[in-house]
Amino acid sequence: MTESQLITAAxxxxxxxxxxxxxxxxVIEKFIEQAAVQNIQILAFPEMCITGYWHVPKLTAAQVxxxxxxxxxxxxxxxxxxxxxxxxxxIGVGLIELADDGRLYNAYVACMPDGSLHTHRKLxxxxxxxxxxxxxxxxxxxxxxxxxxxxxxxxxxxxxxVRATTLLGADILLAxxxxxxxxxxxxxxxxxxxxxxxxxxxxxxxxxxxxxRGINGREWLMRWxxxxxxxxxLFILFSNGxxxxxxxxxxxxxxxxxxxxxxxxxxWEAADMMVSAELDLSLIxxxxxxxxxxxxxxxxxxxxxxxxxxxxxxxxxxxSTEVTDLKHP
Numbered sequence: 620m621t622e623s624q625l626i627t628a629a630x631x632x633x634x635x636x637x638x639x640x641x642x643x644x645x646v647i648e649k650f651i652e653q654a655a656v657q658n659i660q661i662l663a664f665p666e667m668c669i670t671g672y673w674h675v676p677k678l679t680a681a682q683v684x685x686x687x688x689x690x691x692x693x694x695x696x697x698x699x700x701x702x703x704x705x706x707x708x709x710i711g712v713g714l715i716e717l718a719d720d721g722r723l724y725n726a727y728v729a730c731m732p733d734g735s736l737h738t739h740r741k742l743x744x745x746x747x748x749x750x751x752x753x754x755x756x757x758x759x760x761x762x763x764x765x766x767x768x769x770x771x772x773x774x775x776x777x778x779x780x781v782r783a784t785t786l787l788g789a790d791i792l793l794a795x796x797x798x799x800x801x802x803x804x805x806x807x808x809x810x811x812x813x814x815x816x817x818x819x820x821x822x823x824x825x826x827x828x829x830x831x832r833g834i835n836g837r838e839w840l841m842r843w844x845x846x847x848x849x850x851x852x853l854f855i856l857f858s859n860g861x862x863x864x865x866x867x868x869x870x871x872x873x874x875x876x877x878x879x880x881x882x883x884x885x886x887w888e889a890a891d892m893m894v895s896a897e898l899d900l901s902l903i904x905x906x907x908x909x910x911x912x913x914x915x916x917x918x919x920x921x922x923x924x925x926x927x928x929x930x931x932x933x934x935x936x937x938x939s940t941e942v943t944d945l946k947h948p
Contacts, residue, residue, distance in 0.1 A: 626763055628661040628791070628854070629654050629895035632873035632886065634862035637671035638686060640695055644669065647712060648702065650893050655706040657895055660763060662710045663856040666772050666795040667725060669695045669714040672746070673797065673865040680749035687717035690738055696728055703730035709761060711769065711793045711858075715750070716740065722751045727769050727795055732762055739769035742780060743933040752933060756780070758787040765790040765900060768853075772796045773933065775847060779923060785851040785912065790903055792847075796859040799869040800835045809839040812868040820862075820889045827889045836870040837887060849880030852908030854898050861891065878906035 631650050636642045647664055654662045666672065670686050678686070690696055695714060703710045709731055716726035716738065725741035740753025758768040768789030774780045775794050784792060800811040812830045820827040830836060840857070848855045855876040860869030874885035875896045883896040903909060 624764060624900045626661060626765065626791070626898040626900060627657070627659050627895065628663075628856055628875060628898050629657070629659045629893050630663045630856040630858040630873045630875060631891075631893045632665065632859050632861040632869075632871040633668065633891040634864070634869070635665070635668050635671050635860060637674035637865065639671070640669055643671070644695060644698060646891065647699065650891075651699075651702045651706065651708070651710060653893060654708065654895070659895060660708060661761075661767070661791065661793075661856065662708055663793045663795060663858040664710070664712045665858045665860045666713040666727065666741075666797045667715065667746075668795075668860070669712055671864075672860065673867055675715070675746050675750075677865070678747065680747070683715065683723055683747050683749050684717060687715040687723050689717045689719070690726065690728060690736065696730065696736065699728075700730040700734055700736065703732055704734050707732040707762075709767065711795065713771070713795050723747075723749050724753060725750055725771060726753075727771050727793070729759070729767065729769060729793070737769070739771060741771040741774060743773045743777065743936075745773065745933040745937045748934065756784050756787055758784055758789045767791045767793060769793045769795075772798065773937070776843065778847070778850075781847045781851055785853055789853055790900065791854045791856065791898065794844075794847075794855050794857045796857065797864065797869055798840075798859050799864065799867045800839075801867065810835045812836070812870065814863055814866065814868060817863050817868045817889070824889070828887055831870050831872060831887045831889060837872045837885075840872055840874075844874075845876060845880030845882070847880075848876040848878060848908075849906075850908045850911065852878040852903055852906035852910075852912065854878060854903075861889065878902050878908060 716724040729737040739757035744752045766788040768784035800809040861871035884894040886892045
């Protein structure tokens with residue numbers, strides 16, 4: 620990492636349309652052009668923002684495959700890559716990937732200013748049984764002397780993933796999401812925001828804003844997201860959907876966090892929005908989290924790599940109503 624360098628970064632929240640790549644790419648292009656006017660260097664869009672997200676569980680495997688694109692020949696990625704080169708910007712976008720071996724992935728592609736691509740496959744995919752989970756971390760160099768990592772949505776909830784990404788050298792983490800409350804068994808988990816409230820968001824603006832900022836929106840994020848930044852001493856660009864997504868409401872709250880877990884910029888607007896900030900990279904080596912990392916004793920942590928017998932795949936871990944005592948698998 621270079622010394623005393625500022626990076627201009629931005630993160631977007633927007634309401635995508637299911638299966639409507641043309642519309643979604645028009646929105647993406649609009650925000651890219653807006654970012655270019657502001658001389659943004661790194662720009663993050665939400666998870667699966669090109670293909671759409673929560674309608675996917677209702678599709679057949681064949682329909683999911685038809686929606687997917689092969690990264691190297693993807694017309695969607697070709698458009699974003701061209702804009703990344705034109706504006707000398709790192710642009711991250713999400714879609715469903717059709718891999719060369721026929722497998723499908725929830726993927727996030729960082730389009731680089733030189734035209735190269737870095738693809739992260741979600742490590743804990745649960746969107747559809749036909750979608751496989753990735754098996755590797757994604758950290759890469761940038762033209763600005765910093766390393767960037769990618770973790771998609773639920774990847775960020777497992778603390779080991781952010782730590783591993785940091786240990787691989789990441790200074791900035793792209794954290795694309797499609798977060799919104801679900802009907803989970805957890806009594807204090809993130810609960811749904813009513814679809815009716817979103818549909819009446821203009822006339823009930825105060826209520827809508829309160830919901831986005833409340834216990835099922837921003838307050839839920841504040842329980843864990845700042846800790847990921849603070850404990851690892853890295854910047855986080857949190858990007859999310861906003862509004863109705865099939866039968867759920869995405870809560871937006873696009874934000875940028877510094878290595879102390881402080882929020883540099885954010886929005887709680889119930890609308891498509893972009894927030895931006897200058898990232899002071901000199902904060903990273905001085906941060907509390909980095910000092911804690913220097914004090915690690917890896918020989919004590921072998922337990923973290925051993926299976927305990929109660930591990931589950933992402934789908935059953937997220938949706939199962941079965942409760943397991945970690946001490947007694």
